[in-house]
Amino acid sequence: MLETALKGSRKYWGLIIFLLAIISAGFISYLYQFRIGLGITGMSRDVSWGFYIGQFTFLVGVAAAAVMVVLPYYLHNYKKYGRIAVIAEFLAIPSVIMCMLFIFVDMGQPLRVLNVLLHPTPNSVMFFDMVVLSGYLILNILCGWTVLGAERKGMPPPAWIKPFIYIAIAWAPSIHIVTAFLYAGLPGRHLWLTAIMAARFLASAFSSGPSLIIILCLIVRRFTNFDPGKEAIQTLGKTVTYAMIINVLFLGFEFFTAFYSTIPGHMHPFDYLYTGMEGYGKLVPMMWISNILAVVALALLINPATRRNEGTLAVAAVATFFSLWIDKGFGLVVGGFVPNPFERITEYWPTVPEALITLGVWGVGFLVLTILYKVAVSVKEEVVYDKYGERQVKLFK
Amino acid sequence: MSINRREFLKIAGISTILAIGGMSATNVLKRNWLDASQVLPDPKALIGKKWAMVVNMTKFKTEYDYKRVINACHRIHNVPDIGNPKREIKWIWEETFEHAFPGQEHEYMGENIKHQPFLVLCNHCDNPACVRVCPTKATYKRSDGIVMMDMHRCIGCRFCMAACPFGARSFNWINPRPFIKEENKEFPTRMKGVVEKCTFCYERLAKGLKPACVEESNGGLIFGDLEDPESDVRKVLHSSYTIRRKPELGTQPKVYYIIT
Amino acid sequence: MYNGWKIIIGIIIFAALVTAPFLLSGGKVVAKPDPKIDTPEIQKLPENERKCVESKEFMKTEHMKLLNDWRDSVVREGNRIYIGAGGKNYDMSLQNTCMKCHSNKKKFCDECHNYAAVKPYCWDCHIEPKEKET
Numbered sequence: 001m002l003e004t005a006l007k008g009s010r011k012y013w014g015l016i017i018f019l020l021a022i023i024s025a026g027f028i029s030y031l032y033q034f035r036i037g038l039g040i041t042g043m044s045r046d047v048s049w050g051f052y053i054g055q056f057t058f059l060v061g062v063a064a065a066a067v068m069v070v071l072p073y074y075l076h077n078y079k080k081y082g083r084i085a086v087i088a089e090f091l092a093i094p095s096v097i098m099c100m101l102f103i104f105v106d107m108g109q110p111l112r113v114l115n116v117l118l119h120p121t122p123n124s125v126m127f128f129d130m131v132v133l134s135g136y137l138i139l140n141i142l143c144g145w146t147v148l149g150a151e152r153k154g155m156p157p158p159a160w161i162k163p164f165i166y167i168a169i170a171w172a173p174s175i176h177i178v179t180a181f182l183y184a185g186l187p188g189r190h191l192w193l194t195a196i197m198a199a200r201f202l203a204s205a206f207s208s209g210p211s212l213i214i215i216l217c218l219i220v221r222r223f224t225n226f227d228p229g230k231e232a233i234q235t236l237g238k239t240v241t242y243a244m245i246i247n248v249l250f251l252g253f254e255f256f257t258a259f260y261s262t263i264p265g266h267m268h269p270f271d272y273l274y275t276g277m278e279g280y281g282k283l284v285p286m287m288w289i290s291n292i293l294a295v296v297a298l299a300l301l302i303n304p305a306t307r308r309n310e311g312t313l314a315v316a317a318v319a320t321f322f323s324l325w326i327d328k329g330f331g332l333v334v335g336g337f338v339p340n341p342f343e344r345i346t347e348y349w350p351t352v353p354e355a356l357i358t359l360g361v362w363g364v365g366f367l368v369l370t371i372l373y374k375v376a377v378s379v380k381e382e383v384v385y386d387k388y389g390e391r392q393v394k395l396f397k
Numbered sequence: 398m399s400i401n402r403r404e405f406l407k408i409a410g411i412s413t414i415l416a417i418g419g420m421s422a423t424n425v426l427k428r429n430w431l432d433a434s435q436v437l438p439d440p441k442a443l444i445g446k447k448w449a450m451v452v453n454m455t456k457f458k459t460e461y462d463y464k465r466v467i468n469a470c471h472r473i474h475n476v477p478d479i480g481n482p483k484r485e486i487k488w489i490w491e492e493t494f495e496h497a498f499p500g501q502e503h504e505y506m507g508e509n510i511k512h513q514p515f516l517v518l519c520n521h522c523d524n525p526a527c528v529r530v531c532p533t534k535a536t537y538k539r540s541d542g543i544v545m546m547d548m549h550r551c552i553g554c555r556f557c558m559a560a561c562p563f564g565a566r567s568f569n570w571i572n573p574r575p576f577i578k579e580e581n582k583e584f585p586t587r588m589k590g591v592v593e594k595c596t597f598c599y600e601r602l603a604k605g606l607k608p609a610c611v612e613e614s615n616g617g618l619i620f621g622d623l624e625d626p627e628s629d630v631r632k633v634l635h636s637s638y639t640i641r642r643k644p645e646l647g648t649q650p651k652v653y654y655i656i657t
Numbered sequence: 658m659y660n661g662w663k664i665i666i667g668i669i670i671f672a673a674l675v676t677a678p679f680l681l682s683g684g685k686v687v688a689k690p691d692p693k694i695d696t697p698e699i700q701k702l703p704e705n706e707r708k709c710v711e712s713k714e715f716m717k718t719e720h721m722k723l724l725n726d727w728r729d730s731v732v733r734e735g736n737r738i739y740i741g742a743g744g745k746n747y748d749m750s751l752q753n754t755c756m757k758c759h760s761n762k763k764k765f766c767d768e769c770h771n772y773a774a775v776k777p778y779c780w781d782c783h784i785e786p787k788e789k790e791t
Contacts, residue, residue, distance in 0.1 A: 037589035038553070039570035044483035048558040048568060108553015108568065108590025115533040115552050126532035126556050187526050187646040188562025264500065341564035342496040346483065436730045436749070437738040539735065547732050548782065580784055583753055588781035603737050 001149060004378035005371045011223070012374065019367040026360010029353040030105060038108055041354040046346035047337040049106070051330070051358050056102035058208070058329035059365075060179045061201060063095035063136065065209015067172035068239050070143075074165050080232045082387050083380070086151075087220070087228060088213055089144035090372040092172075096137040098365035103130075105357055125181045132175045139168040144372075151387070152379045176201045183336065191269035191336045194257075200250040201328075207243035208324040210236045211317040218314055220373065225393045226380040230310075237313050241301040244320055248294055251327075269335040272345070280345045283334060286326050293323035441605035445622035447523070447542040448597055449651040450608075451633045452516050456617035463491055463514060469613040470595070475586040477576035486567040488595040489518040489610055498642060516618075518610075519544060519565040519595040520642065520650030527557035527566065536592070542623075542651065543597045553590040562646050566594045623651065690772040693764040698757060709758075710741040721777070724751060752783045760786040 008016075033040050043050040069088035073081035104110055121127045143165050150157040180201040183192035194200075214236050217228040258266040271277050274291075276284045300306040300316035307313055334348050350358070386392040400408070438444075457463055470476070470489045479485050491514035495502040502511050521544045528538050535550035536557050558566045572589045580586065584600065587593050597620075598608035606612070611620040621628035630653075633639075639653040699707060709716050711723065727749040730736045739747045748754050759765045762785045770777065 037569065037571045039484060039589075043570070045485060045558075045567055046483075046564070048555045103554075106554070108555070108592075109551065110553075112533075112550070112552045115535070115550055119533045119550065121532050121534050124530050124532040124556070126530065126554060130532070182556070183559075186530070186560045186562075187648060188643065189559065336559070341499075341562050342492055343499040344496060435740045436734075436736040437740065437746075438736050439738055439748075442735070442737075537733070541735075545732070549728055549732065582784055585752060585782040586784065588778065599735070603731075603735060 001145075001152065001375050001379060005374045007378075008374060012370075015370055016367065019363050019370065022363035023360050023367065026357050026363060029356040029360065032353055033105070033357060034110070038106075040351060042349050042351045044346050044348065046340040046344070047334055047348040049333050049337070050348055051350040051354055052102045052106035054329040054333040055358060055361070056099050056106070057179060057182075057201075057333065058325055059095045059099045059102070060133070060176050061205030061324075061328065062209045062212055063092045063099065063140075064172045064176040064202070064205045065213070066092035066140065067169055068206050068210050068243075069213065069236070070165070070172075071169050072235075074169065078235075079388050080229055080235060083226075083392050084213070084217060084228045084232050086144050086148050086376050087216065087373070089140045089147075090376055091209075091213060091216065091369065092140040093137065093144065093372060094365040094368035096133055096140070096175075097368055098361050099133055100137075101361045101364060102358075105361065125178060125185065129175075129178050129182060132171065132178050136168070136171050136175050139164060139171055143168055148376055148379055151383060154383060156387075173202060176205050183332075188341060189336045190263075190265040191332070194254060196250055196253060200247065200254075203243050203247035203250055204324045204328055205243075207240050207247050208321050208328075210239045210243070211320040214240065214317040215314065215321070216369075216373070218310065220377060221394075224377045224381065226377045227392055227394050229392070233310065233313070234308065237301065237307050237316075240317065240320055241298075241307065244294070244298060244301060247324070248298065268339050268343075272338045273331050273335045277339070278345055280338075280347050282347045282349055283331060287331050290323045290326035290331065293319040293326075297323060439603055439605070443602045443605055443607070445541045445602075446624035447622060447651070448521065448602075449542070449621065449623045449630050449653070450518075450521075450597075450611070451619040451630050451639060451653045451655060453617050453619065453633075453655045454513070454515060455655060455657065456615065457514075457516070462615070462617065463516065466516065466610045466614050466618065467491070469609045472579065473581050473584060473609050475573075475577050475581055475584055477573035477586075478578065479571075479573070479576045484570045486569065486573060486593065488567075488593075489516060491515065492517045498640070515654065516610075517563070517565075517642070518652065519597075520563055520648070520652045521595075521597055523649035523651060524647060526560040526562065526646075526648055530556045530560040532556065539599075541602075543599055543602075544594075545596055545599060546593055548585075548587055548591045548593060551591040553592065555592060557592055562643055562648065563650070566592050568592050687772065690769045692766075692768045693761060694759065696758065696760045696765075698760050702758075708741075708743060710739060710745075710747050710754075712742060715742075724779075727751070751779060756783075756786050761788060762786060763788055 041050060041052075066088040069081050070085055072078035073085045104113065107113060116127060116130055143161060146161045147157045177198045180198035183189070184194060184197035186192055214233055217233050217236075221227055255270065258270055268277065272280070273283055273287045275281070297316045297319035300312050300319070306316070338347070339345050380386075381393055384391065384393050467489055471478075471487075474488060476488055477486055493512045493514055495511050497515040497517050521542060523542065525536075525538060525544045527536050528544060531537070532554060533550050533552055535547045535552070537545055537547070539545050553568070555568055558568060569587050569589045569591055573587055577586060598606070598610075601608060607620050608618075611618045619629050619633055621630035623630060623634075625631065633655070634653060637655050638657075639655055641650045641653055644650065711719075716723070727739065730739075731749050737749055739749045741747055756762065762780075
């Protein structure tokens with residue numbers, strides 16, 4: 001099936017070349033980081049994780065969110081998701097790849113990465129995270145590829161793939177729960193030391209991931225002949241609505257606990273993030289943009305008229321995605337480190353090479369995504385009718 | 398019997414994977430140790446079950462009292478002086494009371510106490526969070542209670558820095574070598590990309606010497622074994638009122654402070 | 658041949674890539690390594706003490722394993738004394754034992770490592786002995 005990725009329009013190759021250019025810029029920046037060390041980033045002794053780990057955390061959520069499509073389809077036989085199950089699974093693959101790359105570029109001694117396997121340490125959440133992420137990657141490649149291959153041949157998926165699909169469904173939340181445990185089990189980091197950290201992660205994942213799937217479905221429909229289906233997109237919109245409401249509620253719960261108890265350690269990171277502290281407030285504008293985007297998204301999502309309109313739904317999806325990208329990819333990680341254990345404030349802001357490397361990793365993700373979607377869409381265009389005998393290709397171009 | 402191209406490719410692929418996998422597995426397994434009976438501890442080594450330190454702040458009066466101790470440590474361990482607080486590396490240093498014991502200060506406290514510098518270092522916790530999170534056992538607790546760093550194994554993930562509630566750990570953001578004024582040729586430096594911290598002078602204990610800071614402190618730092626009722630630390634802890642940093646977090650820090 | 662020119666170009670590129678290492682270094686004769694153990698420190702030792710911790714043959718092939726074991730033994734187990742082949746005790750230390758005798762890192766270590774194109778990162782941390790530029 002991979003050969004279908006080698007035949008494409010001018011636009012397709014243009015996109016591939018554009019992504020390759022971004023990847024090259026990132027790669028050159030990485031070589032610079034490799035030579036000098038992580039000192040080229042904005043991270044410091046006090047804020048020792050930054051943009052890279054933030055992106056990793058966010059993308060684990062995007063990867064896990066595939067389950068929001070796969071679960072209704074396989075466990076509840078929700079037929080409308082039949083066409084896009086592979087779209088969701090093929091989003092999980094580049095997401096996990098990006099997660100792994102972000103961990104890799106964040107390492108001080110990347111050449112020693114295999115030490116994690118040579119000296120396995122089950123009491124480290126990082127070790128578990130690596131295990132569950134690799135497992136999830138393999139499961140998604142296996143399930144997505146096999147099912148798509150069967151669709152191409154016009155056959156039902158082979159029976160042996162079923163248990164793997166069920167395992168993948170159970171596995172998806174686990175990758176995000178384990179990632180939350182990276183943070184939630186650390187003494188002395190008040191922003192992270194909260195029992196609802198894993199729940200918050202899942203809520204934010206199940207709103208940002210399906211948002212991205214909505215955006216991708218709309219793009220695919222616009223630029224190819226494959227139609228993911230109006231109803232599928234609408235149902236995703238409902239998923240985003242509920243998950244986003246829960247996500248904002250959870251954030252509210254955190255605020256309540258911190259500010260009603262008035263325990264200084266619990267309030268400080270929120271103070272720093274949303275109002276600034278002692279004259280330091282580099283992240284304040286970002287956090288408020290995130291808040292405003294969340295409000296806009298919720299308004300558009302909750303109102304049935306704007307949710308049903310695909311134009312406004314798209315705006316809501318973009319707003320949700322970026323709101324959570326700031327909240328999780330930036331605020332959550334940096335906020336955990338400010339103030340530091342001595343109650344001093346060191347601020348963080350990514351440097352240019354750091355941003356280029358980040359962009360490069362996203363480039364790799366989008367390249368893999370483009371190739372996988374090209375394959376999937378080519379198969380769909382070839383078979384014309386979905387599993388249930390409905391036309392999944394547009395009638396006219 | 399004939400096989401078609403597809404089957405041939407399948408068999409070839411699987412056998413390649415098995416061969417590579419098998420080879421790497423045997424390579425890992427047969428990282429043969431040379432005969433382990435050939436090694437011994439130094440007979441002069443100081444042996445303890447739970448090393449700990451008491452910082453007697455009443456003995457630190459002048460700026461020089463602090464500097465002497467800090468310099469002794471940083472000089473023999475090739476700790477670089479980077480100058481930039483974002484990149485700095487420190488094993489033992491000064492923090493004022495309000496920053497070393499956040500939450501303990503109050504607004505009516507005298508400036509002299511609030512701003513009194515305290516010596517802070519790795520607490521060598523009995524229940525260390527950093528050890529729990531390390532994915533490679535690069536940081537680990539020795540049987541004598543020292544929380545050690547194996548810089549050879551550290552992958553630089555900095556999970557330990559996030560886990561340590563005492564800010565005791567430093568990361569080599571850049572190559573530290575150019576920032577070491579005078580190298581101690583008996584001790585290694587570090588390279589970029591690894592985490593480091595105080596090791597209670599494990600290299601000196603192994604030769605029968607007390608930690609360098611203790612030796613230079615004129616009695617301001619007391620070092621000994623908590624499991625030995627006759628040790629200096631046990632006697633001081635019995636007779637004086639001591640506090641620890643953030644005991645509520647349950648990491649069981651083993652550095653104690655006498656304030657008055 | 659169907660798609661013939663594509664195949665031929667592919668074969669040419671493949672052949673060029675595979676043979677590149679040989680073609681690029683072609684003709685250049687790399688001098689055989691000749692590690693030296695004639696440092697002043699070793700010369701000063703009496704004849705019967707001019708021995709390494711293990712036999713020359715063993716050290717030649719196994720020094721990397723030995724150093725790995727020393728590292729783990731010292732850093733992780735706290736055992737610092739190594740009983741050598743002759744029953745003599747040594748302090749296990751690359752910097753303070755090995756290099757005290759083998760003070761010629763360039764001729765002793767680098768000579769073979771360069772030839773074999775291996776780059777052990779010992780010296781990123783362990784301080785190498787001062788050598789006169791040759």
